[in-house]
Amino acid sequence: MKRLMPALLALLALLPLLTWQAASAADDTALWAGLRAGTHVALMRHAQAPGVGDPSGFRLDDCRTQRNLSAEGKRQAARAGALFREHGIARATVYSSQWCRCLDTAAGLGLGPATPEPSLNSFFENAGQEKAQTELVLGLIGRHPSGTPLVMVTHQVNITALIGGYVESGEIVVVRARDGKLELAGRIRPAL
Numbered sequence: 320m321k322r323l324m325p326a327l328l329a330l331l332a333l334l335p336l337l338t339w340q341a342a343s344a345a346d347d348t349a350l351w352a353g354l355r356a357g358t359h360v361a362l363m364r365h366a367q368a369p370g371v372g373d374p375s376g377f378r379l380d381d382c383r384t385q386r387n388l389s390a391e392g393k394r395q396a397a398r399a400g401a402l403f404r405e406h407g408i409a410r411a412t413v414y415s416s417q418w419c420r421c422l423d424t425a426a427g428l429g430l431g432p433a434t435p436e437p438s439l440n441s442f443f444e445n446a447g448q449e450k451a452q453t454e455l456v457l458g459l460i461g462r463h464p465s466g467t468p469l470v471m472v473t474h475q476v477n478i479t480a481l482i483g484g485y486v487e488s489g490e491i492v493v494v495r496a497r498d499g500k501l502e503l504a505g506r507i508r509p510a511l
Contacts, residue, residue: 350493350505351406354468359493359504360460361411361470362478363399366427366489367392368420372443382419388427392420395489396427402507403430403470411468414459416440418474424489425472433472441474453480460496 353359368386378384388396403411408430415425416439425433438455442448456471463469478486482503486492491507 346505347507350507351408353495353504354403354493355407357463357465357467357469359495360463360501361468361507362481362486362492362494363424363428363470363472364475364478364486364488364490364492365392365416365418365420365424365472366395366399368488373441379417385419388420388423392488393423393427396424397429399424399489399491400428400430403428403468408468411470412463413470413472414439415472416474416477421472421474425470428470428472430468430470436471439471439473439477441476442480443474443476449476449480452477456481457496457499457501460501461499 354361367389369389370386376384411430413425413430413433414436415421415433417435422433438452442452475486478492481501482492493504494501495504
C-alpha cells in the first residue's frame with residue numbers, strides 16, 4: 320500500500336490536466352463542427368511574416384515592397400490548411416486582405432481560390448478606417464449563406480477590432496455572428 324500511495328497521488332495530481340484536455344478536445348470538436356456547418360466563421364491572421372507594419376515604399380501592387388511570409392510562414396499556412404482538411408473541410412469560401420502576406424496565407428491553405436477583399440486590408444497605418452472596414456466585414460459575414468465554411472484571412476489590427484483581443488500570426492479565431500456582432504467561440508492556435 321505504501322508503494323501505491325505515491326503513484327496514486329501522482330495520478331490524482333494529473334486528473335485536472337486530463338479533465339482539461341478532454342474539455343478542450345470537446346470544445347475543439349464543437350468549433351470544427353460549427354466551421355463545417357458554416358454557422359461559425361474562421362478569422363485567420365496571416366502566417367508568420369517578419370517585422371511590424373509595412374516598410375516605407377509599401378505598394379499594394381508590388382509584393383517586393385511588402386512584408387512577406389517567411390519560409391516558416393509558408394509552412395504554417397500549409398499546416399493550417401491540412402488541419403482544416405483533417406477536420407472535414409476540404410473547400411471553403413475564402414476571402415483575403417489584398418496584402419501579399421494574406422493572399423499567400425490564403426493560397427497556402429489550399430481550400431479554394433481566395434477572393435481579395437478590401438475590407439480585410441490592414442488599417443494599421445490608418446486607424447480612421449477601423450469603424451468603416453469593421454462594419455463592412457460584419458456585413459460580409461452576415462450575407463454569407465450558412466452551410467458553407469467561411470475563412471477570412473486578415474491582419475492582427477482587423478481581428479482585434481472585430482473581437483476585442485490580440486491574435487498571433489497564423490492563429491485562427493472562430494466566431495459566430497449574433498445580432499450584427501461577433502461572438503468568440505474559440506481559438507485554434509497556430510501550428511508550430
